[in-house]
Amino acid sequence: MAKEYKYYWEDFVPGSVQEVGGVEVTKEAIIEFARQYDPQPFHVDEEAARQSPYGGLIASGWHTCALAMRMICDAFMLEAASVGSPGIDNLRWLKPVRPGDVLRVRLTVLEARPLASKPGIGLVRHRWEVLNQNDEVVMEMEGAVMFRRRQMAS
Amino acid sequence: MAKEYKYYWEDFVPGSVQEVGGVEVTKEAIIEFARQYDPQPFHVDEEAARQSPYGGLIASGWHTCALAMRMICDAFMLEAASVGSPGIDNLRWLKPVRPGDVLRVRLTVLEARPLASKPGIGLVRHRWEVLNQNDEVVMEMEGAVMFRRRQMAS
Numbered sequence: 001m002a003k004e005y006k007y008y009w010e011d012f013v014p015g016s017v018q019e020v021g022g023v024e025v026t027k028e029a030i031i032e033f034a035r036q037y038d039p040q041p042f043h044v045d046e047e048a049a050r051q052s053p054y055g056g057l058i059a060s061g062w063h064t065c066a067l068a069m070r071m072i073c074d075a076f077m078l079e080a081a082s083v084g085s086p087g088i089d090n091l092r093w094l095k096p097v098r099p100g101d102v103l104r105v106r107l108t109v110l111e112a113r114p115l116a117s118k119p120g121i122g123l124v125r126h127r128w129e130v131l132n133q134n135d136e137v138v139m140e141m142e143g144a145v146m147f148r149r150r151q152m153a154s
Numbered sequence: 155m156a157k158e159y160k161y162y163w164e165d166f167v168p169g170s171v172q173e174v175g176g177v178e179v180t181k182e183a184i185i186e187f188a189r190q191y192d193p194q195p196f197h198v199d200e201e202a203a204r205q206s207p208y209g210g211l212i213a214s215g216w217h218t219c220a221l222a223m224r225m226i227c228d229a230f231m232l233e234a235a236s237v238g239s240p241g242i243d244n245l246r247w248l249k250p251v252r253p254g255d256v257l258r259v260r261l262t263v264l265e266a267r268p269l270a271s272k273p274g275i276g277l278v279r280h281r282w283e284v285l286n287q288n289d290e291v292v293m294e295m296e297g298a299v300m301f302r303r304r305q306m307a308s
Contacts, residue, residue, distance in 0.1 A: 036220075036224070037220035037221070037223055037224045038220070038223045038224065038227060039224075039227055039232065040227065040231060040232065040236065041232075042238070052237070053237050053238075054238070060223070061239060061241075062216070062219055062220050062223055065216055065219065066190075066191035066192070066216050066220070067191070069191055069192045069214070069216055070190070070191045070192065070193075073192060073193055073194065077194060078193065078194065078195075082194065083206070083207050084196070084207075084208070084247070085215060085247060086246060086247060087215075087244070087245045087246035087247055088242070088245040088295075089243065089244060089245070090241070090243060091241045091242040091243070091245065092240060092241035093238075093239060093240060093241055141242075
């Protein structure tokens with residue numbers, strides 16, 4: 001018997017909006033991620049960052065992506081019948097993410113359509129907007145995820 | 155006196171191609187990244203992954219992005235006068251990345267143009283293709299980075 005999930009393709013309705021997350025980005029987390037994956041000076045070295053155009057330490061853009069993904073996992077993705085993502089469009093890093101910022105993700109369903117090539121699977125496209133504590137959009141993108149369809153899931 | 159870098163905007167010539175990196179993706183690294191940022195079952199749980207459409211553990215797509223960034227940092231970005239990235243277009247996760255895969259990045263310079271809005275800065279757009287040990291492209295995207303211009307860098 002197939003595992004039962006809380007959310008299937010049918011649960012993502014175009015036009016619907018939700019906000020998820022609320023996570024503080026610490027200086028230590030910024031440096032730890034960047035040391036491993038993106039050790040540019042303005043991500044790992046406070047003094048070099050002060051002298052950069054950013055005037056201080058900023059998070060790697062990939063760190064912001066990873067944090068957004070985690071917030072989405074915790075909000076609903078781990079209870080959804082996801083079968084993975086084909087990709088991302090129009091990702092923009094609009095403002096720096098700095099130590100102490102508190103991030104959340106505003107998700108808007110842009111499109112939900114069956115996939116002709118994969119029976120029983122539908123594609124959902126979301127706009128992701130990552131906002132900080134001042135309601136500034138620091139990052140935006142359009143993400144696609146494939147989900148199983150409810151009526152064909154058993 | 156401004157820091158001297160090895161690479162400036164002028165060093166990225168449209169049409170030029172280079173391959174960088176060569177890093178093995180271990181099962182432990184896949185699980186460690188995903189536990190922190192993308193704990194979907196097919197990224198963190200070997201048994202659940204076996205029963206998923208992927209038939210086994212696969213790396214989070216964000217992990218592949220982070221690994222590609224690290225390979226680019228090690229190859230030249232840490233010696234380049236980068237002032238950050240505005241974003242990414244057309245990111246596609248084309249094939250699963252599995253434990254034991256060895257990844258490298260093929261970078262093609264698509265475009266290099268001065269930025270009218272930022273004197274002394276130029277934009278470079280690269281195609282990133284992440285290849286595995288079988289020369290399959292597992293991920294591709296178009297990335298933009300802003301670099302200082304050499305003649306105006308002092």
